[in-house]
Amino acid sequence: MSDATDPAAGLPGYLEADRLVLAIESHLSSVAAATAAARDYLTARGASAASLHDVELVLEELSVNVIRHASADRPRPAMTLELGLAADAILLTLEDDGAPFNPLEVPEPVRPASIEEARVGGLGIMLVRRNVRSMQYEQRNGRNRVSVAISRRGAWSKAVGAGK
Amino acid sequence: MNLQVTDLDADIARIALEGRLDASAVDRIETQFVAAVARSGRNALVDLSGVTFIASMGLRMLISTGRALRQKNARMVLVAPQALVKEVLDQAALGDIIPVVDEQSRAVELLRG
Numbered sequence: 001m002s003d004a005t006d007p008a009a010g011l012p013g014y015l016e017a018d019r020l021v022l023a024i025e026s027h028l029s030s031v032a033a034a035t036a037a038a039r040d041y042l043t044a045r046g047a048s049a050a051s052l053h054d055v056e057l058v059l060e061e062l063s064v065n066v067i068r069h070a071s072a073d074r075p076r077p078a079m080t081l082e083l084g085l086a087a088d089a090i091l092l093t094l095e096d097d098g099a100p101f102n103p104l105e106v107p108e109p110v111r112p113a114s115i116e117e118a119r120v121g122g123l124g125i126m127l128v129r130r131n132v133r134s135m136q137y138e139q140r141n142g143r144n145r146v147s148v149a150i151s152r153r154g155a156w157s158k159a160v161g162a163g164k
Numbered sequence: 165m166n167l168q169v170t171d172l173d174a175d176i177a178r179i180a181l182e183g184r185l186d187a188s189a190v191d192r193i194e195t196q197f198v199a200a201v202a203r204s205g206r207n208a209l210v211d212l213s214g215v216t217f218i219a220s221m222g223l224r225m226l227i228s229t230g231r232a233l234r235q236k237n238a239r240m241v242l243v244a245p246q247a248l249v250k251e252v253l254d255q256a257a258l259g260d261i262i263p264v265v266d267e268q269s270r271a272v273e274l275l276r277g
Binding site for chain 1: 186187188191217219220221223224227228230231234248252255256257260261262
């Protein structure tokens, strides 16, 4: 899978109008519910096990990041997930009303030489980068908005554009 | 997420994890996992064959527990990750710092060697 390194890469348009749009609260149980809904949405559209996994991983990392880095000075952030299909990609956007935070600015963790030197910061965003084709960030109406395109992979059971 | 501990011998504890290792699961299981691994400072053979999903919080749990083991001069080896889990381990280059093998026998060899 290619790294998401070009923030200027345009995201392809949506194939279908019926995106999944969900609210996610700052609780891990809410993330779990959103993940289950995302799985159902994608499974109904013939997603492969590998693509389901990619979306789950990216959603987990982005949403848990918002929850974990929430500022103590502000109300716990509310998030909105948008999920849809393009011709060759799954498009996922996570918007949150937490303090401004651009994941594109998170540095790659330094590769440790041994477990004694291992540090655990930055792993989540690194995993997102490894699993998306492109990632964009913008501040819109005071909200953080992260949009990624995840290449479809594995054997999808329905042709692109086929009925649900 | 379930955890099961068996003693392979006096020096190796086998800890089998089963289910999803997402942030929510780590929250619930970490104390138990750390206790199982750190108990008596034995080497830890962590069987991942039943783990269907791992994310960064799961990696953090493995790394921090593995590091604590090193401080007791014991080691951790990860065994038999499923294909999609192994992809994540490889993306994080976890194998550079904690050995990942496909077979329990190989893990035992590494820990006894």
